[in-house]
Amino acid sequence: MPLMPAKPEYPHDHAQCSSDALAEAQRICARRGVRLTETRQKVLELIWGDHAAVKAYDLLEQLSGPGRAVRPPTIYRALDFLLENGLIHRIESLNAYVGCPQPGGQHSSQFLICDACSIVIELTGTDVVHAVADEAASHGFEITRQTIEVHGLCGPCAARHAEEAPVP
Amino acid sequence: MPLMPAKPEYPHDHAQCSSDALAEAQRICARRGVRLTETRQKVLELIWGDHAAVKAYDLLEQLSGPGRAVRPPTIYRALDFLLENGLIHRIESLNAYVGCPQPGGQHSSQFLICDACSIVIELTGTDVVHAVADEAASHGFEITRQTIEVHGLCGPCAARHAEEAPVP
DNA sequence: TTTTGTAATGTTATATTATCACACTTACGT
DNA sequence: ACGTAAGTGTGATAATATAACATTACAAAA
Numbered sequence A, B: 001m002p003l004m005p006a007k008p009e010y011p012h013d014h015a016q017c018s019s020d021a022l023a024e025a026q027r028i029c030a031r032r033g034v035r036l037t038e039t040r041q042k043v044l045e046l047i048w049g050d051h052a053a054v055k056a057y058d059l060l061e062q063l064s065g066p067g068r069a070v071r072p073p074t075i076y077r078a079l080d081f082l083l084e085n086g087l088i089h090r091i092e093s094l095n096a097y098v099g100c101p102q103p104g105g106q107h108s109s110q111f112l113i114c115d116a117c118s119i120v121i122e123l124t125g126t127d128v129v130h131a132v133a134d135e136a137a138s139h140g141f142e143i144t145r146q147t148i149e150v151h152g153l154c155g156p157c158a159a160r161h162a163e164e165a166p167v168p
Numbered sequence C: 001t002t003t004t005g006t007a008a009t010g011t012t013a014t015a016t017t018a019t020c021a022c023a024c025t026t027a028c029g030t
Numbered sequence D: 001a002c003g004t005a006a007g008t009g010t011g012a013t014a015a016t017a018t019a020a021c022a023t024t025a026c027a028a029a030a
Helices: A014-032 A038-047 A056-063 A072-084 A127-138 A155-164 B014-032 B038-047 B056-063 B072-084 B127-138 B155-164
Strands: A088-091 A096-099 A109-114 A120-122 A142-153 B088-091 B096-099 B109-114 B120-122 B142-153
Touching: A014 A038, A038 A056, A038 A072, A038 A096, A056 A072, A056 A096, A072 A088, A072 A096, A088 A109, A109 B127, A127 A142, A127 B109, A127 B127, A127 B142, A142 A155, A142 B127, B014 B038, B038 B056, B038 B072, B038 B096, B056 B072, B056 B096, B072 B088, B072 B096, B088 B109, B127 B142, B142 B155
Parallel strands: A109 A142, B109 B142
Antiparallel strands: A088 A096, A109 A120, A142 B142, B088 B096, B109 B120
16 A cells, blocks of 8 residues: 655644754854855755755755756765754755755754655654663673654655545 | 774674575475575675674675676675565665564564674564563554664774783 | 566666766855 | 965765666465
8 A cells, every 4th residue: 555645734833943043054154154145045945845855866856947057066065064063964865855954963863754754853762872881781882873764654645545435 | 083894793604504504494485485596695705704783885796707797786786685585684874784683574674783803693582672662652653663773893993902902 | 389478677768866076146244 | 465274155076865667586386
């Protein structure tokens, strides 16, 4: 049974959410003495268009216009900058990028990814991080980077799905 | 400081390890009534060449010979088969594939990946899985697939690294 | 044993994701 | 204004993966 695609449902004032993220990004870049140039900011805005992960070549299309053909390096440079400065995350299992809601600091990445509506929810709990750290330590392993990506159905999509295929 | 690449260190009888994996794969396929054809078996053998993850196009080169030019679909079909039957895993953060040491059953994927020697260690503990499941449940999220990929340095590489760059 | 249907493979082309190399421009401190 | 480093433009290409359709091999039925 194929998943029904849908728009991410996340009841909140997204215009606010997005502009907060942009403002915070500006603060962070100012504090760090790095430049949030027009291209970088534009890419960040596009990524914050909603709470789904965005593909590099979609950004490319969106940035390109009638008079302006943006090339891949432009996008990837902007993405690299945003990644380095902790403003976005890369979702490995999707080859896509999503805004970071707690930008600035290094923090481990744990995501719930809805395969129906594509929403990406970033987790902030420490239990998982600790459990992983313990396991790693027991193997004498020194962690530099954790990637935790959990696929499935978000609450609203799970509900919709159950409705469409009710269990007898 | 760049990581020193190295061969994966994993003191064991790898010939045995590898041939056990192959034999187990044959048992599993027989039980399931699916065919471990020559190409599929060859790919599985190559993946079990050591405990590092292998790239699809490296398999392609290794399978190709003077008289035989193997094309991408051949490899990807074999990889799909092996993935579907739980004989290998895909490491998303590397776009690469690794043998599964507990093949057959569905199980969550948790890997320690050494960025120096490329060894991939599959974890089997349940703490992490439970911690993730709890977090997901608290968001009303229904999990279908977990990907946990932890990058860093394995024990031997961490030791070697510390030796090369001693802390005063 | 031949037939026949399905699974598997071969083959060509192309899609998708990402990087390299080098030229040019802009911002910024001096 | 000048020099420098950071940022961007541009063309080419690398690396990863899939689509579409033809052909072959296998195993069970007739």
